[in-house]
Amino acid sequence: MTTLQTEIEELWERRDEVSLDSAEAVAAVDAAIELLDTGRARVSELVDGEILVHEWLKASILLLYKQAQPQLSQFGPFECADKIPLKSQIAGSGVQVSPGAVIRRGSYQEPGVVVMPSHIGIGSYVGEGTLVDSWVGIGSCAQIGRNVHLSGGVGLGGMIEPPMAKPVVIEDDAFIGARSMVYSGARVGEGALLGAGSLLTDTIPVIDAATGEELSRGFVPPWTVAVPASRPREFAGGTFGLPCLLVIKHLKKGERHDKAKLNDVVRTQPKLTL
Incomplete structure (x- = not known):
């Protein structure tokens, strides 16, 4: 190597x-x-x-x-012209893939991953037991931990260039609520829950609701519950609300919020042959 x-x-x-x-x-x-x-x-x-x-x-x-040059291929009834081919040899990998899922070569999913109709980009990594729900977009090079729940419509941005740029990282046991967007190298800590409709980039403030303290920019601390919010800022044209995330609860390490409990039935992986 x-x-x-x-x-x-x-x-x-x-x-x-x-x-x-x-x-x-x-x-x-x-x-x-x-x-x-x-x-x-x-x-x-x-x-x-x-x-x-x-x-x-x-x-x-x-x-x-x-x-690479665009190559013609078939995806169901559709004709595609893409530089990156689809991933092959899914059978026997222990990964459950539903019809309509697009997984590019150069990405990796550990055994036990469940992929609903969604898109997974090259260079990304998805850990064991993670559920990629419907209409999720995992950008190139995003790194997803184990036992993560990516709810419907979640978007995780890719950071291919420049090469030194940090990608989006979702750590083990995190829960990302529906229609949330995580971009620009932002990071969600272990066991954290991100409420539906959240926006997190490397410049979004993460604020503790109990103290008003700014905890970080672009990083949701481990074992916390964070929800979308806004805070007022003065500009020449008036007062406007800018997005932030509000940490409303601190969990004990290993504690699962009710909404983040994993669906073991969906993730049960018998000997899978596709």
Whole structure:
């Protein structure tokens, strides 16, 4: 992998000078994407509570976009022309995929993931036991932990470029309410519950309702319940409400809010053959 990383880094540094269509360049990029597709590597991970980004793997995705040409394919009755093919070899993976789900190659879902009709982008990672509900959009490189519930219509933004940019991270046991949007490298901590319709970016204030203290920007603390709110700000044209998130409850570690209790029936994974 060290040799492959060096190849990708050299290709990225010289991407405007060398041909990316050579057999060697295509093989190197394909090998890196295969690591992502099989879960042997991931673009980002939590190390000692901090987000570590493996820039060379993100660079390999960007190189793929420069190399690849749109290819015609069939998706049900529809004809598609896309640079990134769909993921294959779902059978036997332990992942439950409903009709209408679009999962791109170069993403990885651990065994026990349930995917309803939704879209999962390249470079993303979804942990064991997570439910991806209907009409969820998981952007490229987003990192989702284990036993997470992504409710209907949730949007998680991708952060492919620049390579050093931190992706959206949803930690283990989190619950993201319906129609919530998490973008621009924002992060939801372990066991946190995000109320329906929440907006979280790296600049959105997260405020403690009990004290009025601003806890963070773009990070919902672990084992809290946060709901969408607004706070007034003065401008030349008047007073306007700007979005924020309000932490209304602090949970004990391991405590599950009623709305966040996992549906074990949906997640039960017998020997699955698709």
